[in-house]
Amino acid sequence: GRFGRYGGRYVPESLVPACQAVADEFARAWSDPGFRGSLAGLLSVYAGRPTPLTPALRLSAELDVTVLLKREDLTHTGSHKINNVMGQALLARRMGRARLIAETGAGMHGVATATAGALLGLPVKVFMGERDVERQAHNVFRMRLLGAEVVPVSTGSRTLKDATSEAMRHWVADADEAYYCVGSVIGPHPYPMMVREFQRVIGDEARRQCAAELPAAVPDYVVACVGGGSNAAGTFAGFVGTAAKLVGVEAEGGAGASNGEIGVLHGFQSLFLQDEDGHIEEAHSMAAGLDYPGVGPEHAHLRDLGRARYVTVSDAEAIAAAVRLARTEGILPAIESAHALAWVIRAAGTSDLPAGSTVLVTLSGRGDKDVATLMAETEL
């Protein structure tokens, strides 16, 4: 359960059996054609896969780079989170678990988990920082409409880090009956590897679409935003064996890969924002889904290997990118996804992203949840 020196399983003794049970069941399920077929079937007839690879023609002309958008915003519930939740919910049912618990920041993972719970008839409890309950109210309403219980978390920074801590505490107390549905490539082994496997459908589809549509078969750059890192890990998985340059874009205020140091949190060793005593510091991002002080262990390893590059963009750059995509392509992205596009806009025409390059950008989600924020930040 390691990615180089990162990853592992740093959990209380009482969680070891629960983590091992998930690891054992995943290993069996992932090599079971029946499980793989059920998952692929649901992703097709329920989640709406495959998602398109949309050429952004007007934006490409303006930037003088060829921008291809991998449209995870077009999945059911509106983000890549459904890919991971479908897999974990089927696994939970296969394990005979009675209910699902989850953490959420932007609310997209919470909505996806509530959706799977409604589909499979499993009760769902979602832990969400009070700050995020306020700034992603659209998704709180959706979770409750879908039948989930949303538990506001009032500790710490009242955002994703605190919701994750609370969800893990709750899992310790209910490990026999509850299944912890982790929303990103974080957490104790097997979660970072398992979530990447559930999300690699993004990269595997995109690889095939590029092979069919691009003369070079592979884009020059593959770019995705990085909170915990699951949409990026899934996208990168389709290209890691190619010459494509991989770029992970973090929020300036929540950049574990770019600004973190090795540490342990939420059951795994990775790169985290921390003070010299190893106390994990608070992240500050307007994007609730990127507002996390660490990064998944696979990204820490890819950074050390030099196989992927990690950069940061500011809130302002992300807002500008979201509005620009809306007005040049008619697509309103989630503010998290807009971070990936913001780097493409900044870098286009420079040595970081030379004119004439082809760049695939994963649009991890749609921006319905962010319209209030974007309206407040944009004189219309």
Ligand SMILES: CC/C=C(/N=C/c1c(COP(=O)(O)O)cnc(C)c1O)C(=O)O
């Ligand atoms: C699991 C906590 C993260 C959440 N969302 C993260 C997120 C992210 C960042 O998560 P990763 O892909 O795991 O880095 C990117 N795009 C959208 C649309 C997101 O909602 C959530 O709760 O919805």
